[in-house]
Amino acid sequence: MNRPNSNARDGILTAANKLFYAEGIRAVSLDNIAEKAGVTKKTVYYHFKSKDDLVEAYLASRDQPNLALYRKWFEEADGGLPDKVAAIFYQIATSARHPKWKGCGFLRTAAELANMPGHPAMKVGAAHKKKFELWLEQEFENLGLDGSAALSRQVVLLLDGAFSTILVHRDPDYAETAGEAARALVERAVNSSTPKRSGQMESANP
Amino acid sequence: MNRPNSNARDGILTAANKLFYAEGIRAVSLDNIAEKAGVTKKTVYYHFKSKDDLVEAYLASRDQPNLALYRKWFEEADGGLPDKVAAIFYQIATSARHPKWKGCGFLRTAAELANMPGHPAMKVGAAHKKKFELWLEQEFENLGLDGSAALSRQVVLLLDGAFSTILVHRDPDYAETAGEAARALVERAVNSSTPKRSGQMESANP
DNA sequence: TGATGTATATTCACTGGTGAGTATACTTCG
DNA sequence: CGAAGTATACTCACCAGTGAATATACATCA
Numbered sequence: 001m002n003r004p005n006s007n008a009r010d011g012i013l014t015a016a017n018k019l020f021y022a023e024g025i026r027a028v029s030l031d032n033i034a035e036k037a038g039v040t041k042k043t044v045y046y047h048f049k050s051k052d053d054l055v056e057a058y059l060a061s062r063d064q065p066n067l068a069l070y071r072k073w074f075e076e077a078d079g080g081l082p083d084k085v086a087a088i089f090y091q092i093a094t095s096a097r098h099p100k101w102k103g104c105g106f107l108r109t110a111a112e113l114a115n116m117p118g119h120p121a122m123k124v125g126a127a128h129k130k131k132f133e134l135w136l137e138q139e140f141e142n143l144g145l146d147g148s149a150a151l152s153r154q155v156v157l158l159l160d161g162a163f164s165t166i167l168v169h170r171d172p173d174y175a176e177t178a179g180e181a182a183r184a185l186v187e188r189a190v191n192s193s194t195p196k197r198s199g200q201m202e203s204a205n206p
Numbered sequence: 207m208n209r210p211n212s213n214a215r216d217g218i219l220t221a222a223n224k225l226f227y228a229e230g231i232r233a234v235s236l237d238n239i240a241e242k243a244g245v246t247k248k249t250v251y252y253h254f255k256s257k258d259d260l261v262e263a264y265l266a267s268r269d270q271p272n273l274a275l276y277r278k279w280f281e282e283a284d285g286g287l288p289d290k291v292a293a294i295f296y297q298i299a300t301s302a303r304h305p306k307w308k309g310c311g312f313l314r315t316a317a318e319l320a321n322m323p324g325h326p327a328m329k330v331g332a333a334h335k336k337k338f339e340l341w342l343e344q345e346f347e348n349l350g351l352d353g354s355a356a357l358s359r360q361v362v363l364l365l366d367g368a369f370s371t372i373l374v375h376r377d378p379d380y381a382e383t384a385g386e387a388a389r390a391l392v393e394r395a396v397n398s399s400t401p402k403r404s405g406q407m408e409s410a411n412p
Numbered sequence: 413t414g415a416t417g418t419a420t421a422t423t424c425a426c427t428g429g430t431g432a433g434t435a436t437a438c439t440t441c442g
Numbered sequence: 443c444g445a446a447g448t449a450t451a452c453t454c455a456c457c458a459g460t461g462a463a464t465a466t467a468c469a470t471c472a
Contacts, residue, residue, distance in 0.1 A: 008421075023321045026232040029457055040423055042460080047421090051458065102320045110374045111317035114308045115229045117376060126374050154387040157380060158360075161367025168316045168332050170323060174363060181360040181391055188390060214447075235431060246449055248434080253447095257432065415472085422465070431456070438449075 009047045011037040016058045021105045025055055025112050055109070056120040062105055063128045070132060074139070081143060081190060082183040085136075085155060089179025092162060096172035103167040107160060132156065140186075146193045151185065158182045215253040217243040222264045227311045231261055231318050231327075261315070262326040268311055269334045276338060280345070287349060288392040291342075291361060295385025298368060302378035309373040313366060338362065352399045357391065364388045 015036035019028040030051055034041040048054040070088055077087030095101055102108070106125040113119045133156045140148035162178040165171075221242035225234040236257055240247040254260040276294055283293030301307055308314070312331040319325045339362045346354035368384040371377075 024232070024318055026230070026318075027321060030459085031457070041458085042424080043422055045459070103317065107370050107374065108317040108320060110370070111309065111314040112230055112232075114314060114373055115233060122374075126376075129371070129374050150383060150386070153380065153383045154364075157364055157367035157371055157384045157387065159367070160370040160374075161363035161365070164313050164316070164366040164370050165335070165363055167320055168313065168328075168335050168366075170332075174359065177356060177359045178363045180356070181363065181387075184391060184394060185387055188394070236433085237431075247432090248450085249448055251433070413472100415470100417470080418468090420465100420467080423463085425461090425463105427458105427460075429457085432454095434451100434453075436450090436452095439447085441446090442444095 008037070008039055008043055012039065012044055012047055012054070013057060013061055016054050017061060020055065020058050020109075021102060022100065025109055030054070052119060052121070055113075056124055059106060059109060059121050059124040059128070063124065063131070066106075066128070067131055067135065071135070081140075082186040085186050086179040086183040089159070089162060089175045089182060092159070092166075093172045093175035093179075096166050096175060104160070104163040107163050108167075129156070129160075132159075140189070143190075144193060145189050147189060151189045154185050155182045158185075214243070214245050214249055218245065218250055218253055218260070219263060219267055222260050223267060226261065226264050226315075227308060228306065231315055236260070258326065261319075262330055265312060265315060265327050265330040265334070269330065269337070272312075272334070273337055273341065277341070287346075287396060288389040291392050292385040292389040294365070295368060295381045295388060298365070298372075299378045299381035299385075302372050302381060310366070310369040313369050314373075335362070335366075338365075346395070349396075350399060351395050353395060357395045360391050361388045364391075 012033060015033045016028075019033055019036060030041050030044050033054070034044050037044070044054070048057060073088050073091045074084050077084040079087075106128050109121055110125050113122055116122065133152050136155055137148045137152035140151055145151065158178040158181050162175045165174045165178075218239060221239045222234075225239055225242060236247050236250050239260070240250045243250070250260070254263060279294050279297045280290050283290040285293075312334050315327055316331050319328055322328065339358050342361055343354045343358035346357055351357065364384040364387055368381045371380045371384075
């Protein structure tokens with residue numbers, strides 16, 4: 001119970017992570033978090049100036065780890081670009097089969113705080129999603145694809161769609177369908193991009 | 207079933223609709239709803255047995271109207287199948303530009319109640335999304351497309367992705383990107399399908 | 413060395429307010 | 443009358459945030 005050596009702030013953030021993700025923002029009180037962290041509420045308020053502040057810190061703490069995971073899945077996947085993109089979706093399907101999976105914390109927080117567009121956590125969430133989009137765009141760009149930005153956005157849309165749809169139906173298979181859609185869109189972009197080694201007689205564009 | 211078709215009940219449901227959609231489920235109290243409806247909380251409890259019951263009624267009341275809207279957008283759109291599908295997305299982009307737009311109520315409710323998978327409102331939400339998916343699948347099927355089910359799911363994923371992503375970035379343009387992705391996927395399915403014989407309304411001329 | 417000051421970190425007990433839900437009584441109309 | 447519908451006024455739990463006090467660590471200086 002008493003852990004004099006533990007860093008209280010980290011403990012609070014860890015507890016907040018688990019509870020906010022598992023139950024939702026407004027469903028969790030700072031009393032809940034304090035209890036789970038083994039501190040009093042006042043200690044929570046010592047380290048975070050308000051609940052909103054803690055919510056922001058919660059999302060911020062997930063930003064880099066989540067992005068790193070996506071990158072890892074992409075980089076470690078076998079095959080060409082379409083396969084690597086599809087791999088992200090297949091990994092999400094796997095994650096979603098775990099009983100504690102409850103969708104994307106960023107998306108769920110955005111949905112819950114939709115009435116507070118200026119909330120600091122909303123900005124963190126938007127920035128996170130944008131980073132993912134730009135990273136993917138850069139990957140496409142590096143391979144010389146045309147329309148990298150639009151393609152990246154399409155993949156992002158499928159990804160967020162997968163998160164949402166899986167949550168609604170509790171059916172991770174949707175991630176695989178989304179992965180196949182993403183694969184098709186990437187393949188299409190690869191095939192229609194500037195010359196690679198095309199055996200087709202593509203006409204120059206008007 | 208009972209038919210409590212009183213004025214008060216409708217007023218309460220209307221108020222619940224506005225408030226739940228605008229602010230979120232847990233952010234709105236029955237006191238808020240009662241006040242907005244111009245009745246006392248006890249009257250709310252006379253017509254709805256609990257807050258959960260009212261949340262369920264809120265989503266149920268949006269089921270048919272929303273589906274009708276999607277159908278209308280689809281049916282009234284010019285062009286071939288890909289255009290009709292894309293039209294839904296363009297209409298969503300337009301809706302999303304209204305300042306009071308706050309995403310898809312079904313999705314946001316699912317996100318907020320993700321910790322209560324058995325909640326009656328969750329079932330209503332899942333059923334609603336499934337109806338849309340099956341309607342679209344049937345439209346594809348009617349045109350003799352192969353893989354209608356998978357294609358319908360892909361479009362659904364893009365649609366829910368658009369709702370989510372627009373909400374995160376407050377940028378309705380994502381709906382247009384999603385629409386183009388959907389168009390591409392539908393075109394691909396049309397082109398790869400076994401020759402269909404049904405003369406459809408798609409014009410032969412670009 | 414030891415006394416004292418100061419910033420960090422934490423607790424207990426509390427406030428003002430709101431939440432879901434209820435007990436009871438009043439009203440209106442068939 | 444009596445049932446449907448509404449109102450007043452309540453309970454009890456919880457919640458975000460606070461006040462005052464305390465404990466610990468470490469520095470400064472007499």
